[in-house]
Amino acid sequence: MEFEFHRGAVHLPSLGLWLDAHKPIGPAEAVFVSHAHSDHIAGHAEVFLTPATRDLMRARVSGERIEHVLEFGRRVDLSDAGFKVRRPAHLTLLPAGHVLGSAMSLVETDAGSLLYTGDFKLQAGRSAEVCEPRHADVLVMETTFGRPKYAFPPLSEVAAQVVTWCRATLAEGAVPLLLAYSLGKSQEILPSLTEAGFRVMLSQPTAKMTRIYARFGRDLGAWEEWDVERAAGAVVLAPPGAKLNALKAAVGGKVRTAVLTGWAIDSSCRYRYQADAAFPLSDHADFPDLLEFVKRVAPKRVFTLHGYATEFATKLREQGIEAWALGEENQLTLKL
Numbered sequence: 648m649e650f651e652f653h654r655g656a657v658h659l660p661s662l663g664l665w666l667d668a669h670k671p672i673g674p675a676e677a678v679f680v681s682h683a684h685s686d687h688i689a690g691h692a693e694v695f696l697t698p699a700t701r702d703l704m705r706a707r708v709s710g711e712r713i714e715h716v717l718e719f720g721r722r723v724d725l726s727d728a729g730f731k732v733r734r735p736a737h738l739t740l741l742p743a744g745h746v747l748g749s750a751m752s753l754v755e756t757d758a759g760s761l762l763y764t765g766d767f768k769l770q771a772g773r774s775a776e777v778c779e780p781r782h783a784d785v786l787v788m789e790t791t792f793g794r795p796k797y798a799f800p801p802l803s804e805v806a807a808q809v810v811t812w813c814r815a816t817l818a819e820g821a822v823p824l825l826l827a828y829s830l831g832k833s834q835e836i837l838p839s840l841t842e843a844g845f846r847v848m849l850s851q852p853t854a855k856m857t858r859i860y861a862r863f864g865r866d867l868g869a870w871e872e873w874d875v876e877r878a879a880g881a882v883v884l885a886p887p888g889a890k891l892n893a894l895k896a897a898v899g900g901k902v903r904t905a906v907l908t909g910w911a912i913d914s915s916c917r918y919r920y921q922a923d924a925a926f927p928l929s930d931h932a933d934f935p936d937l938l939e940f941v942k943r944v945a946p947k948r949v950f951t952l953h954g955y956a957t958e959f960a961t962k963l964r965e966q967g968i969e970a971w972a973l974g975e976e977n978q979l980t981l982k983l
């Protein structure tokens with residue numbers, strides 16, 4: 648079976664299926680949406696996704712669409728699903744461990760199998776499902792942190808550092824403001840903050856996402872709605888780039904910021920985010936886990952995508968694994 652890499656996404660023409668297209672795909676074909684981060688969702692006409700990604704996507708993308716909602720591990724025959732496939736194929740969604748509901752897609756045909764990761768994290772976190780790698784002939788994987796220097800400390804260690812920093816900031820009479828994505832990173836740090844006894848205030852977009860986590864049984868502790876008048880003495884969570892002038896004005900400018908991102912491994916990170924501190928809390932696999940993931944999938948061929956895709960593919964080839972980087976620009980037709 649042929650598949651293409653086109654418009655920055657994997658396309659399976661004989662199945663009429665796209666994997667994570669970031670531009671809207673017309674009504675003729677369907678799209679597997681791996682998770683609800685904004686660079687992975689668009690106004691598609693027909694989608695395959697998990698229940699949590701459906702709810703998170705509905706909260707972020709307006710309009711109607713045909714939704715094929717698949718529980719993790721349920722293997723569906725695409726022709727049974729009333730789907731116009733030109734050859735027999737099965738689709739299974741597996742937990743990716745990146746954010747709530749994030750999925751990898753396993754496509755199995757008589758020509759072989761393909762596992763597409765979307766964004767994933769191997770280390771078990773506190774708010775997303777635990778990643779479940781599975782064998783496939785061809786692996787298409789994200790390699791955001793595909794350089795050896797990106798080796799993250801255990802999540803518990805990073806969370807403890809964040810708690811210590813918040814405590815010290817509050818002791819100085821300032822408001823600790825944690826800059827973290829509204830979906831994923833915020834919910835990952837939230838239980839550590841509530842367990843440490845902090846009063847935690849969430850920005851509006853973060854609160855909106857956190858309510859959906861609660862609907863899916865994720866108890867992340869008690870938190871408060873955004874209200875700058877009550878911010879003094881609280882730990883505040885908001886996405887990077889949020890306009891926080893009102894917060895700063897309400898607390899007399901006494902705000903200290905820390906960004907939570909895997910890029911904190913780079914010493915320039917806190918300058919890039921104009922933050923006072925940076926902690927390497929990531930929802931992606933680090934370099935050792937990217938290698939470990941390939942080992943567990945044991946594919947015949949690997950295609951890498953995002954971040955250090957070329958370097959990581961070279962690394963795999965050095966280890967005797969056939970691997971190629973998929974660039975954002977090129978259009979390729981490949982064989983399964």
Ligand SMILES: [Zn+2]
Binds near residue numbers: 682684745766
């Ligand atoms: Zn993502």
